[in-house]
Amino acid sequence: MHLQLITLNGVLVDQEIYELIAPTSAGEIAIFPGHEPLVTLATPGALVVRYHKTDSDEKLDYFAVSGGVIEVNQHAIRVLVDDADYGDDIVEADSKDALERAIKLRDEAKDQIELEKAHQLVDRHGVRLKVAELHRRRRR
């Protein structure tokens, strides 16, 4: 099963995989080879990739993704998101700081636009932090 993870800043993944766990508007779904054709919306969350059937949980790869579209057919998955970060590239301490800043921003928001923006930031950094933690746990 071929996975393509496409973002506005380039193609992050373009290779054969065995399993994909994706955050969708209807909750997390796991996709295996031979999944029925599906097009669904991705929500901000952790995208989990298992490359081979025999790979243990320690070998999973995590990506923090923003909202987007997931297209599945018999042989290929295409994930189209605005922005994605590979778990290894996220510095946990940085995203923790960013999350705290975003929460502060949200609490101090004066109007609807600021609040909306802050909510997005909180979501985004929350996801990044979660992915960074998942990634760290895996490395142990």
Next chain:
Amino acid sequence: MSSTQALKSRIRSVQSTKQITKAMQLVAASKMRRAQEATKLSSPYTLAARQLLTALSTHSAVREHPLFVKRPVKTRLLIVVASDRGLAGAYNSNIFRLYANELKIDDKAGIRNTTITIGRKASQFVTRIKDTEVLGVYEELSDRPGESQLHAILESVRTLFTSGEVDAVDVLYTDFINSVRQDAVMRRVLPAGFEPANEPGVASDVLYEPSVETVLDGIAYRLVGAQIYQALLDARASEHSMRMMAMKSATDNASDLIDDLTLAMNKARQSAITQELAEISGGVEALND
């Protein structure tokens, strides 16, 4: 003697100007390379979004979707992408010429015109124009406009279009063809256009979750966003490229000027020496007499 002195100081001033333009040229060149790479990176996204949309186009929901509705154009929104800084050759004036032309067309056709500007030069330009109503001004966008900046523009464009306040949205930007050629162009973003699928029937087996409409909404919104994003990146690459060319010719001109001035200075010095010699020998002649 004073003329050699004046020439010397002119040469010095031209030399320092040359140093500056040379530095700007080098900076623009490296920025251009980065911007060029960024434009390449985002194109798979646009392509994929368009393919998905094509697959969806067999559904009747596409035609009724608020972002695809074609209405008679009574009000048009132009998004003008220019730079924040000058010294980029004809970059800004090319865009403004195209823009002024579009305004004239709208004026003749009796279409109300509204504008969103991106870049300080564009916002300065529209303040001098009466034929349009400015709906938004964006300045100091980074070289790679982040999600939040793009989101703000995209969200206001979507609201304006779906609420029926504007009936069409065009982006005016500079298309980056290669490092020596950039053209000011206009592209329509809304109503979102697409090519209907040639091979029907594939889409019917596909499951859409939660529904065709919501999925369509997500894709259409992203496609429009990707198009605007691509325009911003292209404009940025063009800006750096044109600035590089402008600065290169400025550097070349400065070199030529320095050569000319040096020649003039040497001539002046030589003629001063000749004059002095003539005076001395004239003086000696006078003493001998």
